[in-house]
Amino acid sequence: MNINSSNCETCPVHNTGNLKRLGIDMSSFDFVVALAGNPNTGKSTVFNNLTGLKQHTGNWPGKTVTRAEGGFEFNGSKYKLVDLPGTYSLLSTSTDEEVARDFILFGQPDVTVVVVDATRLERNLNLVLQILEITDRVVLCLNLMDEAERHQIKIDERILSKDLGVPVIPAVARYNKGMNELLNSIYEVATGKYICKPYRLKSKSRELNFAVEKLSKMLREEFPNLPNAKWVALRLLEGDQSIIDSIRNGELGKIYSSDQKIELVTVV
Amino acid sequence: MNNEQKNRESILSTANNLRWEIGEHFHDTLMESIYLNASDISKRAVTIPSEKATVSWEKTVDKILTSRYTGFPIMFLILGVVFWLTIEGANVPSALIASFLLDTIHPALKSLSSFIGMPFWLDGVLIDGAYLAMAWVVSVMLPPMMIFFPLFTLLEDFGYLPRVSFNMDNLYRRVGAHGKQALTMAMGFGCNAAGVVATRVIDSPREKLIAIITNNFSLCNGRWPTQILIATIFIGAAAPAYLAGIVSAAAVVFIAVLGIVFSLVVSWGLSKSVLKGEASAFSLELPPYRPPRILRTLYTSLIDRTIFVLWRAIVFAIPAGVVIWLVGNVAVEGESIANIFINWINPFAFILGLNGVIFLAYIIAIPANEIVIPSILMLTVANLGLAGVGAGSGVMFELDSVADTANILNAGGWTLLTGINLMIFSLLHNPCSTTIYTIYKETKSVKWTLISSFLPIAMGLIVTFFVAQIWRIFAGS
Numbered sequence: 001m002n003i004n005s006s007n008c009e010t011c012p013v014h015n016t017g018n019l020k021r022l023g024i025d026m027s028s029f030d031f032v033v034a035l036a037g038n039p040n041t042g043k044s045t046v047f048n049n050l051t052g053l054k055q056h057t058g059n060w061p062g063k064t065v066t067r068a069e070g071g072f073e074f075n076g077s078k079y080k081l082v083d084l085p086g087t088y089s090l091l092s093t094s095t096d097e098e099v100a101r102d103f104i105l106f107g108q109p110d111v112t113v114v115v116v117d118a119t120r121l122e123r124n125l126n127l128v129l130q131i132l133e134i135t136d137r138v139v140l141c142l143n144l145m146d147e148a149e150r151h152q153i154k155i156d157e158r159i160l161s162k163d164l165g166v167p168v169i170p171a172v173a174r175y176n177k178g179m180n181e182l183l184n185s186i187y188e189v190a191t192g193k194y195i196c197k198p199y200r201l202k203s204k205s206r207e208l209n210f211a212v213e214k215l216s217k218m219l220r221e222e223f224p225n226l227p228n229a230k231w232v233a234l235r236l237l238e239g240d241q242s243i244i245d246s247i248r249n250g251e252l253g254k255i256y257s258s259d260q261k262i263e264l265v266t267v268v
Numbered sequence: 269m270n271n272e273q274k275n276r277e278s279i280l281s282t283a284n285n286l287r288w289e290i291g292e293h294f295h296d297t298l299m300e301s302i303y304l305n306a307s308d309i310s311k312r313a314v315t316i317p318s319e320k321a322t323v324s325w326e327k328t329v330d331k332i333l334t335s336r337y338t339g340f341p342i343m344f345l346i347l348g349v350v351f352w353l354t355i356e357g358a359n360v361p362s363a364l365i366a367s368f369l370l371d372t373i374h375p376a377l378k379s380l381s382s383f384i385g386m387p388f389w390l391d392g393v394l395i396d397g398a399y400l401a402m403a404w405v406v407s408v409m410l411p412p413m414m415i416f417f418p419l420f421t422l423l424e425d426f427g428y429l430p431r432v433s434f435n436m437d438n439l440y441r442r443v444g445a446h447g448k449q450a451l452t453m454a455m456g457f458g459c460n461a462a463g464v465v466a467t468r469v470i471d472s473p474r475e476k477l478i479a480i481i482t483n484n485f486s487l488c489n490g491r492w493p494t495q496i497l498i499a500t501i502f503i504g505a506a507a508p509a510y511l512a513g514i515v516s517a518a519a520v521v522f523i524a525v526l527g528i529v530f531s532l533v534v535s536w537g538l539s540k541s542v543l544k545g546e547a548s549a550f551s552l553e554l555p556p557y558r559p560p561r562i563l564r565t566l567y568t569s570l571i572d573r574t575i576f577v578l579w580r581a582i583v584f585a586i587p588a589g590v591v592i593w594l595v596g597n598v599a600v601e602g603e604s605i606a607n608i609f610i611n612w613i614n615p616f617a618f619i620l621g622l623n624g625v626i627f628l629a630y631i632i633a634i635p636a637n638e639i640v641i642p643s644i645l646m647l648t649v650a651n652l653g654l655a656g657v658g659a660g661s662g663v664m665f666e667l668d669s670v671a672d673t674a675n676i677l678n679a680g681g682w683t684l685l686t687g688i689n690l691m692i693f694s695l696l697h698n699p700c701s702t703t704i705y706t707i708y709k710e711t712k713s714v715k716w717t718l719i720s721s722f723l724p725i726a727m728g729l730i731v732t733f734f735v736a737q738i739w740r741i742f743a744g745s
Binding site: 040091119121122123125126128129130147151152153154155156157159160163164174199201202205207208211214215218219221222233234236237238239244247248250 | 272275276277278279280282283286287289290291294295297298299301302303305306307309310312313314315316317555556558561
């Protein structure tokens with residue numbers, strides 16, 4: 001590889017040319033990227049933009065109920081993108097929300113892209129904060145910026161990015177705007193060029209902090225591979241039956257294989 | 269108990285003890301701190317304009333679309349306009365495609381086959397069976413789909429469907445089902461298999477089962493063309509010409525609404541008997557209205573929906589065409605198998621205001637609802653012994669328009685009652701094979717799969733029976 005071409009690769013102007021949509025070809029990949037967010041924020045639209053697939057999208061909360069997977073190549077690395085069902089919270093237990101939660105918890109994506117609705121940022125942040133508790137490597141995609149503009153809502157993405165400690169990319173996925181910047185951030189977070197310093201919830205209760213600390217220590221001893229013992233501890237304190245079961249039968253210890261199956265839902 | 273298990277149990281029991289110590293309000297405290305944090309962060313980053321400046325037309329539109337008084341009338345009106353456009357618009361392209369595939373290509377294939385000396389049975393199975401069935405599916409189904417799907421997708425893109433669910437939610441809750449069933453029902457209008465998959469958004473197994481069993485009462489893509497065609501031929505023809513389009517559109521809306529009524533009644537019945545329980549609460553977020561992207565919508569609804577549904581129909585139509593040709597041409601003691609079955613079941617079908625051809629067509633069309641009408645037409649021709657292009661029964665002669673389709677059906681002894689009951693039966697019969705398989709995958713239960721499959725048929729038989737009896741008492745025919 002000569003010097004000129006490597007210059008091109010790192011030049012932001014040429015990024016569009018560096019995206020190769022791989023559709024459902026995920027034969028070998030370097031990074032796994034999860035797409036999470038509240039219902040109807042445009043996750044599937046982002047998914048389609050990046051993979052070139054045509055997962056059905058609609059102005060309709062709850063379009064995606066299982067995960068859909070696709071691939072793309074960017075800057076010479078192959079990525080597997082997993083479109084998760086929309087969820088308001090990771091603390092409840094319906095099937096579609098469990099799919100999202102389990103994947104972020106156990107699928108160990110290299111990057112989790114949280115797609116949020118810019119017009120309803122405060123509500124969307126509730127999920128973002130919960131995801132930041134589970135995983136460090138997050139990119140926030142501030143979607144539907146055109147609607148926010150229409151409603152004359154102004155968002156300072158630099159302040160937001162500084163507060164949350166992760167990259168924040170304004171976008172209009174429906175019109176393919178902001179996708180290059182998003183790709184670049186995914187690339188930087190995946191390769192460790194951007195180190196996230198995620199915002200962590202501040203709890204005032206001393207009893208709670210003690211309990212979480214004690215439990216996560218026990219958990220780490222029993223399941224050394226567990227990436228987010230603190231979150232599991234919180235769930236245990238809440239008495240989440242599926243987490244209790246997965247501890248009892250040892251499932252929690254196994255790193256969930258992220259290529260279990262390709263389930264593409266075509267909704268006509 | 270080994271060491272590993274001991275450790276795990278000790279984690280669980282520690283968690284149990286700690287749970288007591290931190291108290292029961294722990295979940296609320298946690299949620300509260302999340303909300304507070306979120307609110308702080310968003311206050312720093314977001315500038316929201318004063319109330320006055322915000323776009324308020326959305327609120328006004330929502331008030332009208334989801335109002336207790338105007339919500340339902342507007343819903344019926346919108347559906348009516350969509351069907352009217354479909355019915356009025358589909359005729360011309362339908363005639364064009366039919367004349368091309370049936371008048372031009374079919375004779376060309378026939379002369380080619382006689383030129384290369386194909387044996388008569390191979391020629392019959394391939395050209396008069398498989399090819400004609402495919403040509404039929406394309407010319408009958410493609411034009412209405414090309415108009416209906418883009419219109420439906422535009423409505424969906426605009427954000428109207430969640431408003432429909434919002435209107436319906438209260439009704440579903442009152443019959444003891446989950447409000448989200450309104451969402452899965454609306455999805456079923458596209459495809460029942462998709463609607464069944466969508467029931468995953470419902471947490472409670474009881475309410476999920478109700479939603480799965482009743483999803484079939486949402487008319488799906490495969491059945492819309494049947495409804496539209498039969499409504500045009502029989503209902504529209506019974507009205508004065510200038511009203512025909514509006515009357516047929518109203519008839520289709522009526523059947524669709526009847527389906528919703530049945531889904532409510534059956535949900536009520538189930539939640540009061542085998543699936544007893546209280547309805548659980550949920551929140552439904554009304555998405556913002558978004559200007560639909562016309563070109564993108566045309567593209568996706570053509571590629572994803574029209575071609576997808578058409579392709580599925582063709583795949584199922586080709587073997588069905590072969591079967592139809594075979595049952596029309598293989599004879600036992602001088603009579604074709606089709607005739608034997610049709611004559612055998614005719615007395616029973618007559619009681620239901622249907623006929624033997626419809627029953628045979630529904631049996632052949634179990635794999636896909638899309639091919640019911642083509643099968644009925646091919647079987648009617650075969651049964652009447654009408655032979656058109658080429659030789660042998662089971663061969664369609666060329667049909668240029670809806671009017672010619674009507675001629676065949678009238679020749680087959682169809683009346684207004686047959687048309688009405690076919691529309692009802694098309695609403696109330698077993699789900700297609702894909703949906704049945706999906707139901708099994710979702711419920712993992714043979715029992716509930718069987719119930720979901722046979723309950724609608726039983727209802728269809730009962731309803732058509734009563735309609736036929738009442739019709740005959742009053743109309744006397």
